Amino acid sequence: MAHGLVEEKVNKIGELRFHHYVAxxxxxxxxxxxxxxxxxxxxxxxxPDGDGLxxxxxxxxxxxxxxxxxxxxxxxxxxxxYQFLNRDGIILQYDPNSHLPLIQQADTGFVLxxxxxxxxxxxxxxxxxxxxRWLVCIDHHPSCSRISDLDIIYTQASSTGEILFLLxxxxxxxxxLDIATALYTAILTDTGGxxxxxxxxxxxxxxxxxxxxxxxxxxxxxxxYENEKPAKIQLLAELLSNMHFECGRQVVWYxxxxxxxRRYGLKPEDTEGLADFPRRIAGVExxxxxxxxxxxxxKISFRSTGKFVIHHLAQMFNGGGHPxxxxxxxxxxxxxxxxxxxxxxxxxxxxxxxQMEEKGV
Numbered sequence: 001m002a003h004g005l006v007e008e009k010v011n012k013i014g015e016l017r018f019h020h021y022v023a024x025x026x027x028x029x030x031x032x033x034x035x036x037x038x039x040x041x042x043x044x045x046x047x048p049d050g051d052g053l054x055x056x057x058x059x060x061x062x063x064x065x066x067x068x069x070x071x072x073x074x075x076x077x078x079x080x081x082y083q084f085l086n087r088d089g090i091i092l093q094y095d096p097n098s099h100l101p102l103i104q105q106a107d108t109g110f111v112l113x114x115x116x117x118x119x120x121x122x123x124x125x126x127x128x129x130x131x132x133r134w135l136v137c138i139d140h141h142p143s144c145s146r147i148s149d150l151d152i153i154y155t156q157a158s159s160t161g162e163i164l165f166l167l168x169x170x171x172x173x174x175x176x177l178d179i180a181t182a183l184y185t186a187i188l189t190d191t192g193g194x195x196x197x198x199x200x201x202x203x204x205x206x207x208x209x210x211x212x213x214x215x216x217x218x219x220x221x222x223x224x225y226e227n228e229k230p231a232k233i234q235l236l237a238e239l240l241s242n243m244h245f246e247c248g249r250q251v252v253w254y255x256x257x258x259x260x261x262r263r264y265g266l267k268p269e270d271t272e273g274l275a276d277f278p279r280r281i282a283g284v285e286x287x288x289x290x291x292x293x294x295x296x297x298x299k300i301s302f303r304s305t306g307k308f309v310i311h312h313l314a315q316m317f318n319g320g321g322h323p324x325x326x327x328x329x330x331x332x333x334x335x336x337x338x339x340x341x342x343x344x345x346x347x348x349x350x351x352x353x354x355q356m357e358e359k360g361v
Contacts, residue, residue, distance in 0.1 A: 022152065022170065026152050026168060030171070036073070037134060040109070043111055045119040048076055055113055056182075058168075074093060079269045084223045085138055103123075106132045108134045113138075113160040135146055136168075157202075158191050161182075162186075183210060198325075240254075248340065275287060285305050286302070286304050286308055291327070297329055298304070300328045308353075310324060318330065344350055
């Protein structure tokens with residue numbers, strides 16, 4: 001009797017389907033581009049995360065299985081925590097002296113997890129100048145500036161990896177272990193380990209589907225979240241001992257200087273995830289990480305627990321991103337940016353609160 005109940009539940013779960021929102025016309029056009037193209041260039045944003053890198057690697061293996069020539073060219077090196085995606089050395093840090101001919105000879109390019117030329121840094125100008133016959137942008141950020149011939153952009157997606165998953169499924173591309181591992185990493189990291197507000201039923205169902213294909217989800221979690229450099233934890237300890245609270249302790253912020261990075265022997269990419277940590281403090285709704293860059297500019301990472309939308313705040317600093325995870329880079333000194341932030345943040349939250357009251361939220 002009990003065995004029959006279990007079988008019935010399994011059968012019902014097996015009937016679940018992914019929520020498909022990608023337009024069929026886009027799927028068909030992409031399929032034709034993949035069929036016609038012979039030499040492909042893949043790239044993603046500066047300081048790549050698990051979503052951008054995972055999408056590059058998944059698409060790389062899909063194209064190689066079709067017999068295509070494929071090169072991944074990024075401005076930034078691969079962060080240490082994502083080296084497991086690059087064991088074969090397929091992700092190259094762009095060097096114009098060596099790699100420009102690859103762009104010049106490409107007939108198809110993919111810009112993944114970003115829709116702004118500026119955030120491609122050194123790859124962007126050469127890709128624009130020697131634009132391939134087809135340029136495709138796949139992204140889930142609302143600030144995409146429509147830079148390509150085919151823009152596949154869905155802001156409701158948890159990650160660009162989720163969109164790529166749906167495209168692969170509809171195109172009949174096999175989810176090999178390499179592809180499944182890369183897509184799982186993309187979805188896992190952009191949902192913060194399935195904790196962030198962008199996590200959906202699709203996210204969980206896709207994760208289960210990919211694990212069924214052999215993904216070692218335990219090892220990926222260890223590689224990404226339990227593989228920090230001791231120096232990074234020491235930096236975090238210093239930051240936590242120098243936190244600043246604003247707006248009745250609803251906002252917490254801290255700042256990383258170049259001197260701190262040098263002292264701990266860290267690079268800017270080693271700070272990934274530091275902006276999220278203070279959100280776990282009771283009563284905190286928004287956490288901010290300021291980082292001084294080598295050229296004197298200031299990078300800001302905005303994170304929200306989900307109560308306040310903060311991408312409009314990022315836009316006030318000439319940035320953008322998701323409603324609850326955004327960023328900005330300003331060509332101004334760190335202390336000037338922090339001073340402006342402190343003048344604006346409480347007024348911004350009060351305006352957001354009044355707007356929510358008007359909507360009855």
